[in-house]
Amino acid sequence: MEYVASLAFAKEKDQQDPLNKFREHFYFPQRNGKDAIYLCGNSLGLQPKNVKAAIEQELTDWQQCAVEGYWAAKNPWLYYQQYCSKPLGAILGASQQELTVMNTLTVNLHLMMLSFYRPNKQRFKVLMEAGAFPSDQYAVETQVKFHGFDPESAIIEVSPRPGEHLIRLEDILEIITKESDSLALVLFGGINYYTGQFFDIPAITAAAHKAGAYAGFDLAHVAGNIPVELHNWEVDFAVWCSYKYLNGGPGAVGGAFVHEKHASNRDFVRLGGWWGNEESARFKMEKGFVPKKEAEGWQQSTAQVFNMVSLKASLELFEAAGIGALRSKSEGVTNYLEFLLQQLNGINFQIITPKNCNERGAQLSLLFLDKGKEIHQRMTDAGIIVDWREPGVIRVSPAPLYNSYQDVFHFYEIIANIASNA
Numbered sequence: 001m002e003y004v005a006s007l008a009f010a011k012e013k014d015q016q017d018p019l020n021k022f023r024e025h026f027y028f029p030q031r032n033g034k035d036a037i038y039l040c041g042n043s044l045g046l047q048p049k050n051v052k053a054a055i056e057q058e059l060t061d062w063q064q065c066a067v068e069g070y071w072a073a074k075n076p077w078l079y080y081q082q083y084c085s086k087p088l089g090a091i092l093g094a095s096q097q098e099l100t101v102m103n104t105l106t107v108n109l110h111l112m113m114l115s116f117y118r119p120n121k122q123r124f125k126v127l128m129e130a131g132a133f134p135s136d137q138y139a140v141e142t143q144v145k146f147h148g149f150d151p152e153s154a155i156i157e158v159s160p161r162p163g164e165h166l167i168r169l170e171d172i173l174e175i176i177t178k179e180s181d182s183l184a185l186v187l188f189g190g191i192n193y194y195t196g197q198f199f200d201i202p203a204i205t206a207a208a209h210k211a212g213a214y215a216g217f218d219l220a221h222v223a224g225n226i227p228v229e230l231h232n233w234e235v236d237f238a239v240w241c242s243y244k245y246l247n248g249g250p251g252a253v254g255g256a257f258v259h260e261k262h263a264s265n266r267d268f269v270r271l272g273g274w275w276g277n278e279e280s281a282r283f284k285m286e287k288g289f290v291p292k293k294e295a296e297g298w299q300q301s302t303a304q305v306f307n308m309v310s311l312k313a314s315l316e317l318f319e320a321a322g323i324g325a326l327r328s329k330s331e332g333v334t335n336y337l338e339f340l341l342q343q344l345n346g347i348n349f350q351i352i353t354p355k356n357c358n359e360r361g362a363q364l365s366l367l368f369l370d371k372g373k374e375i376h377q378r379m380t381d382a383g384i385i386v387d388w389r390e391p392g393v394i395r396v397s398p399a400p401l402y403n404s405y406q407d408v409f410h411f412y413e414i415i416a417n418i419a420s421n422a
């Protein structure tokens with residue numbers, strides 16, 4: 001693809017983009033009297049305009065049905081998580097029985113680890129990527145301690161080689177093989193939040209299984225960004241949040257995937273609650289926990305309707321756009337962003353995200369060796385919203401559902417201006 005660094009080119013690309021109309025379905029924050037250049041959907045997705053009506057629907061049903069809303073609401077609350085898990089199936093490559101939405105990400109990670117991290121004296125190690133998101137590090141550290149092991153010896157981190165920023169697949173696979181006698185769990189981020197590196201989920205999963213370990217993934221930066229095939233790849237479990245690319249709003253309900261081969265096993269160890277059993281048995285209030293033979297068998301509490309409703313509304317847009325089409329557009333826009341950044345002079349940064357499209361999603365991470373914070377401030381003053389992550393990265397992430405080629409071009413224009421006045 002030949003790209004041109006011009007507004008006319010970006011406009012033409014937007015005109016040809018069949019998904020361009022979805023932009024109209026979102027509210028953009030205002031900066032300097034106009035729409036901000038929002039390239040931060042990897043951190044918090046924008047508000048879809050259909051959210052307000054969806055929330056009002058539940059308020060109306062609560063007002064008019066009260067407790068009967070569990071059965072009589074327009075969207076009966078008893079099944080509320082399914083209004084999200086059904087459309088998530090196409091995005092995550094899983095059946096509805098393998099998916100649910102509940103709690104929040106870190107909580108779900110703990111719940112899944114209680115089932116899938118069952119260490120013994122021989123097999124007690126967890127393998128993860130060095131530089132994983134802090135919450136994941138804390139979750140693993142405290143789980144290891146909870147089971148009476150020492151994080152020093154029980155957690156193995158795979159790092160980039162000296163002088164490199166990305167983790168090589170061969171190094172991950174080699175450590176898995178080397179530790180195959182003691183490895184209990186391989187827990188990776190699907191995409192590393194800092195570098196934007198998308199890991200080879202099927203290869204890591206296959207290696208973990210060969211070593212006799214379970215494979216779980218934190219898909220916080222994957223869900224709604226890159227389509228995955230969790231069922232076919234035989235991933236054991238996955239968790240994610242819904243407020244990044246999925247636009248579920250701040251603190252929105254998180255999600256969990258449990259592979260059918262485990263989900264269908266009622267004896268799989270877990271911590272239970274009444275929302276984990278069959279709906280038909282739920283109100284019998286009987287003794288003895290009998291989980292659903294589904295990922296929903298890990299649910300504990302009554303559906304958090306108001307934490308799910310914006311996600312439900314946002315997923316309607318994902319269904320209408322199609323995750324395959326979104327991914328194609330995303331590759332085009334992010335490649336254009338990369339092309340434009342390569343045209344810049346007079347500004348000292350390096351793109352540390354993989355060059356290969358198959359190893360990244362929407363995000364590019366720009367590593368600044370100096371003046372990064374100052375440049376981030378100047379971007380912010382000029383109406384750009386992107387985030388700064390210590391120690392030195394600005395993450396730029398065009399979300400294909402609402403960002404355009406023109407957004408990326410305007411971003412480039414502003415940095416080119418900053419660079420020429422640096």
Ligand SMILES: *Cc1c(COP(=O)(O)O)cnc(C)c1O
Nearest residue numbers: 104105106133135193218220241
């Ligand atoms: C965003 C993110 C989280 C946040 O966890 P919460 O429990 O939703 O606060 C955790 N892990 C990763 C990898 C993330 O990117």
